[in-house]
Amino acid sequence: MTEKNHITSSCSISNGTVNKDDHKAFENHGLDISAFLLSVYQYFHFNYPKFYKMDNLSKLGWLAAEILLQNDFHKYNYQPEEIGVVLTNSNSSLDNDLKYFDTLKDIPSPSVFVYTLPNIVIGEICIRNNFKGEHAFFIQESFNADFVAQQVNYLLDNNILQACICGWVDVLGREYKATLFLVEKKKTEKSLLFSAENMNSIFNKN
Amino acid sequence: MANMDQTVYIAGVGVISAIGNNVAEHLASFERGEAGMAEITLFDTIHKHTRPVAEVKLTDDELIAQTGLSTHNGRTALLSLVAAREAMADAAIPGLEALRVGFVSANTVGGMDRSEDFFVRFLADNSKGKLKNVFDHECGSMTEIVADQLGITDFLTTISTACSSSANAIFYGARLIRNNVVDVVVAGGADAITKFTLNGFNTLMILDKEFCKPFDEHREGLNLGEGAGYLVLVSDKVAKTLNKPLYCTLSGYNNSNDAYHQTASSPDGTGSYLAMKKALDKSGLKPTDIDYINLHGTGTPNNDSAEGTAVKRLFDPEYPPMSSTKSFTGHTLGASGGVEAVFSALAIKHGLIYPNLRFETRMSDLPFEPERKFLKDQDLKHVMSNSFGFGGNCTSLIFSKI
Numbered sequence: 001m002t003e004k005n006h007i008t009s010s011c012s013i014s015n016g017t018v019n020k021d022d023h024k025a026f027e028n029h030g031l032d033i034s035a036f037l038l039s040v041y042q043y044f045h046f047n048y049p050k051f052y053k054m055d056n057l058s059k060l061g062w063l064a065a066e067i068l069l070q071n072d073f074h075k076y077n078y079q080p081e082e083i084g085v086v087l088t089n090s091n092s093s094l095d096n097d098l099k100y101f102d103t104l105k106d107i108p109s110p111s112v113f114v115y116t117l118p119n120i121v122i123g124e125i126c127i128r129n130n131f132k133g134e135h136a137f138f139i140q141e142s143f144n145a146d147f148v149a150q151q152v153n154y155l156l157d158n159n160i161l162q163a164c165i166c167g168w169v170d171v172l173g174r175e176y177k178a179t180l181f182l183v184e185k186k187k188t189e190k191s192l193l194f195s196a197e198n199m200n201s202i203f204n205k206n
Numbered sequence: 207m208a209n210m211d212q213t214v215y216i217a218g219v220g221v222i223s224a225i226g227n228n229v230a231e232h233l234a235s236f237e238r239g240e241a242g243m244a245e246i247t248l249f250d251t252i253h254k255h256t257r258p259v260a261e262v263k264l265t266d267d268e269l270i271a272q273t274g275l276s277t278h279n280g281r282t283a284l285l286s287l288v289a290a291r292e293a294m295a296d297a298a299i300p301g302l303e304a305l306r307v308g309f310v311s312a313n314t315v316g317g318m319d320r321s322e323d324f325f326v327r328f329l330a331d332n333s334k335g336k337l338k339n340v341f342d343h344e345c346g347s348m349t350e351i352v353a354d355q356l357g358i359t360d361f362l363t364t365i366s367t368a369c370s371s372s373a374n375a376i377f378y379g380a381r382l383i384r385n386n387v388v389d390v391v392v393a394g395g396a397d398a399i400t401k402f403t404l405n406g407f408n409t410l411m412i413l414d415k416e417f418c419k420p421f422d423e424h425r426e427g428l429n430l431g432e433g434a435g436y437l438v439l440v441s442d443k444v445a446k447t448l449n450k451p452l453y454c455t456l457s458g459y460n461n462s463n464d465a466y467h468q469t470a471s472s473p474d475g476t477g478s479y480l481a482m483k484k485a486l487d488k489s490g491l492k493p494t495d496i497d498y499i500n501l502h503g504t505g506t507p508n509n510d511s512a513e514g515t516a517v518k519r520l521f522d523p524e525y526p527p528m529s530s531t532k533s534f535t536g537h538t539l540g541a542s543g544g545v546e547a548v549f550s551a552l553a554i555k556h557g558l559i560y561p562n563l564r565f566e567t568r569m570s571d572l573p574f575e576p577e578r579k580f581l582k583d584q585d586l587k588h589v590m591s592n593s594f595g596f597g598g599n600c601t602s603l604i605f606s607k608i
Contacts, residue, residue: 108405108408108409109409110411110469113406113409114410114467120468123468126465
C-alpha cells in the first residue's frame with residue numbers, strides 16, 4: 001500500500017529561464033551556458049566560492065537545488081540521514097568528460113578530471129546541505145517520471161527517507177536542462193501529489 | 207536474535223600482492239625488506255619507464271592455471287579467488303557446510319582490465335571484439351564469480367568505496383556476525399592494476415616516479431599496486447569449534463567522512479581523526495593501548511600530511527610504532543584494507559612490526575616518524591589499521607589479541 005507523498009517545491013532551469021514552483025523567478029537570454037549559470041548565481045546572491053570550481057553539470061544541479069530549497073524548506077526538521085537525492089539524465093558527465101579529453105593534448109587537468117562522474121553533482125548538493133541519506137544517479141534515454149516515482153516512493157514509503165530531492169539534471173555542450181522536485185510526506189497549501197503525471201507536467205512545461 | 211555484544215574472531219587469513227602469492231611469502235619478503243615495485247609488464251603504456259608499479263608476480267595465464275577460472279573473468283576475480291581460498295583453507299572450519307556463510311568482497315575496478323582490451327579493438331572497428339569479453343565486468347560480478355568457486359551462497363555483497371573498500375567490507379562482515387545474520391564471513395577485497403587507474407592517478411599528479419616514500423618529508427606520491435586480502439571472521443559459537451588457534455579479534459571499527467573534496471583529504475585530517483577516534487571508542491580502548499599502527503600511508507603529500515596531523519591530534523605525546531606497508535606492496539586501492547588487515551592480524555599472531563621502507567627524513571610538522579626496522583618478538587595487544595579513500599571515506603579497524 002503506497003503512502004501518499006507530495007511535491008512541496010519544484011525548480012526548473014532551461015532555455016535561459018529559472019522557474020520556481022509555478023512562477024518565473026529569473027530569465028536571461030542569449031548567453032552561453034557558463035555565463036548564464038554565473039548570472040543565476042549572481043542574481044540570487046549566492047555566496048559559495050566552491051561554485052566557481054564546479055563543472056557545468058554540478059553548477060546546474062547545485063543552482064537548481066539551492067533555488068528549490070529557498071524559503072520554505074524546513075530542512076532542519078529532518079535529520080541529515082532522512083534526506084536523500086535521486087537524479088537522472090541522459091548524458092552522464094559527458095560534457096565534462098569531453099573537456100577533460102581536450103586537456104589530454106597538453107597536461108591532463110586534475111581539477112577537470114575530478115568532475116568526470118555524473119554523481120559528483122549529488123555530492124555537491126549533499127555537502128552544501130549536509131544531507132546524508134540514500135542517493136542514486138541513473139542514466140536513461142529521456143526523463144522517465146514513472147521510474148523516478150517508483151524509486152522515490154520506495155525510499156519514502158519504507159521510511160528509508162523522510163524527504164527526497166529528485167529529477168533531471170543534464171548538460172551537453174550548449175544544451176542544458178534541470179528540473180528538480182522536493183518530495184515530502186506532508187501536504188502543504190500549494191503542494192501537488194507526487195505522481196508521474198505531475199512530474200511530467202512540470203518537466204514538460206519548462 | 208541479535209547479540210550486539212558478540213565478539214568477532216579472525217580465524218583465517220589469505221593474501222596475494224607484489225611481495226608474495228600467499229601468507230608465507232609475504233612474511234619472508236617483510237623479513238628480507240624486499241619491496242614489490244618494478245616496471246609495468248601487464249599492459250603497454252607511455253608511463254612504462256616512468257611510473258613503477260607493484261604487480262602481482264603471476265601472469266593472467268598463471269593465475270588462470272592456478273585457480274581454474276575461465277579466461278574472460280578479469281584479473282581482479284583471479285586475485286580475489288587466490289586470497290579468499292587461502293583464507294578459507296587457513297581457517298579450516300569444521301562442519302562449514304552446516305553453517306551460514308557470507309562473502310563480503312570489495313573492489314573498485316571490476317573487470318575493467320578486460321573492458322580496456324576489448325575497447326581498443328572495438329573502437330577501431332565496431333564489428334570486432336567478442337561480447338563475452340565485456341560480460342560480467344561490474345564490481346558485483348567479481349564477488350559472484352568468486353563466491354561460486356568458494357561455494358558460498360548464504361549471503362553475498364560487494365562494497366566499493368575507493369581505497370577504504372575492503373576495510374569497510376571487513377567491518378560490514380563483523381556486523382553481520384554481531385547481528386546473527388551469518389556464522390562465518392569471508393571479508394576483504396581485491397583489485398587489479400588497470401590503465402584507467404594508472405592514468406587517473408597520473409592525472410591527479412600523485413604517482414611517484416621512484417619507489418614511494420610514505421611519511422617522508424620528501425615523499426612525492428604513491429606507486430600503484432594490486433592484490434587481494436581476506437579475513438575469515440567467525441562468531442563466538444564457531445570459534446569454540448575450531449581445532450587451531452585464532453589470530454585475534456576485531457575489537458573496533460569506524461567509518462567517517464570529511465566531505466572535503468572528491469579525491470583529497472581535508473588538510474587537518476578530520477575524517478581520519480574521526481575514524482581512528484571512534485574506532486577506539488567502539489573498542490573501549492585508549493590511544494595508549496595501541497601497540498602498532500598500520501598506516502594508510504600512501505606516500506602522497508596530501509594523505510600523509512592529513513593522516514599525520516590526525517595521528518598527532520589523537521596520540522600526542524605518546525606515539526606507538528607505526529609504518530606503511532605500502533612501501534612494500536604499493537597502493538592496492540580497493541584491496542588495501544583487506545591486505546593490510548591480514549598484515550595486522552599476522553602482526554598480532556607473530557609479534558611483528560613491519561618496516562617503513564625508504565624513510566629518510568621526518569616530516570617537518572610531525573613530532574614522530576615511522577619504524578624503519580623489521581621487529582620480531584613484540585608483544586602486540588592492539589593493532590590499528592587505517593584505510594582512507596577518495597570521497598573522504600575514512601575507515602579504521604582495531605585488532606586485539608585474545
